[in-house]
Amino acid sequence: MSNKHTAIRDLSTIKDFIRWTFSRFQHSDLFYGHGTDNPWDEAVQLVMGALKLPLDFDRSMLDCALTQNEKKHILKLVHKRITQREPLPYLLGEAWFMGLPFKVTKDTLIPRSPIMALLENEFEPWLAHYPLHILDMCTGSGCLGIAAALVFEEAEVDLSDISEAALLVAEENIHRHQVEDRVQAIHSDMFDNVSDKQYDLIICNPPYVDADDFNNAPKEFHNEPELALTSGDDGLDFTRAFLSQVAEYLQPNGILVYEVGNTEEALQAAYPETPFMWVELEQGGNGVFILTKEQLIELLQEQN
Numbered sequence: 001m002s003n004k005h006t007a008i009r010d011l012s013t014i015k016d017f018i019r020w021t022f023s024r025f026q027h028s029d030l031f032y033g034h035g036t037d038n039p040w041d042e043a044v045q046l047v048m049g050a051l052k053l054p055l056d057f058d059r060s061m062l063d064c065a066l067t068q069n070e071k072k073h074i075l076k077l078v079h080k081r082i083t084q085r086e087p088l089p090y091l092l093g094e095a096w097f098m099g100l101p102f103k104v105t106k107d108t109l110i111p112r113s114p115i116m117a118l119l120e121n122e123f124e125p126w127l128a129h130y131p132l133h134i135l136d137m138c139t140g141s142g143c144l145g146i147a148a149a150l151v152f153e154e155a156e157v158d159l160s161d162i163s164e165a166a167l168l169v170a171e172e173n174i175h176r177h178q179v180e181d182r183v184q185a186i187h188s189d190m191f192d193n194v195s196d197k198q199y200d201l202i203i204c205n206p207p208y209v210d211a212d213d214f215n216n217a218p219k220e221f222h223n224e225p226e227l228a229l230t231s232g233d234d235g236l237d238f239t240r241a242f243l244s245q246v247a248e249y250l251q252p253n254g255i256l257v258y259e260v261g262n263t264e265e266a267l268q269a270a271y272p273e274t275p276f277m278w279v280e281l282e283q284g285g286n287g288v289f290i291l292t293k294e295q296l297i298e299l300l301q302e303q304n
Helices: 003-010 014-026 039-050 059-063 068-083 088-092 115-120 143-151 164-176 211-215 219-223 237-243 261-270 293-303
Strands: 094-097 100-103 133-137 156-161 183-187 199-204 250-259 288-292
Touching: 003 068, 014 039, 014 059, 014 068, 039 068, 039 088, 068 088, 088 094, 094 143, 100 143, 100 164, 115 143, 115 250, 133 143, 143 156, 143 164, 143 183, 143 199, 156 164, 164 183, 237 261, 250 293, 288 293
Parallel strands: 133 156, 133 199, 156 183, 199 250
Antiparallel strands: 094 100, 250 288
């Protein structure tokens, strides 16, 4: 008898399925890095997410029996997680970022940017004034820009992306978090369709994974949109073009907050004279820098 039929027959309660899912994950070659970092947390989140139950569900209720349809749904998700190495947020259609739920699809990256830690601290001490105009470029699901709108409640926020499919997801998240009066989604190839306005704060989590890192990445990452991950052999194609234009879109005292992850070393080699302010992130992560408008103008002059 197959594992599926055995599970439907022998397992009954919520905690039965959490234990069984954990056991399956422990014996599978999975990568954890899209919301959890171990098989137990992944199993709990899959089962509770599949049942649309909160993670702080009353423990005494974990003895509740499941219906046949609920059992089949969980087993289907476990099967896809193991055989297709599909990240859990795609299976559930939702990811959490800064304590907020965001819809995600395979057209968007799964939210995990370490820029979150800076946003939670309102970009202190680098942001000299309250930002009234914010741009989140390469927005994907819209998580960074929408979270910024919720942190800076008087700000107007533009979300831009080259992917129309990603922007449809971002627009759903704009409505979900009820910020449509201050947040708009713009379909744009970099700055092509961004208006001539200048921003107090520009946030960008662009494609930056180099070819070697992408080819050697766990299979889970190959379920994410390659357009949002890779940018040439050294991962800097987008960044070079972006840094050559972004200064004109910043207010005189505005700042750029930018993520390059493991491409940090390649970026420093490409711009040896640029004083990137690399941020130490208390919750982990790397490759986030901050530049002022003045520093970006100096970068352009050095390149020319």
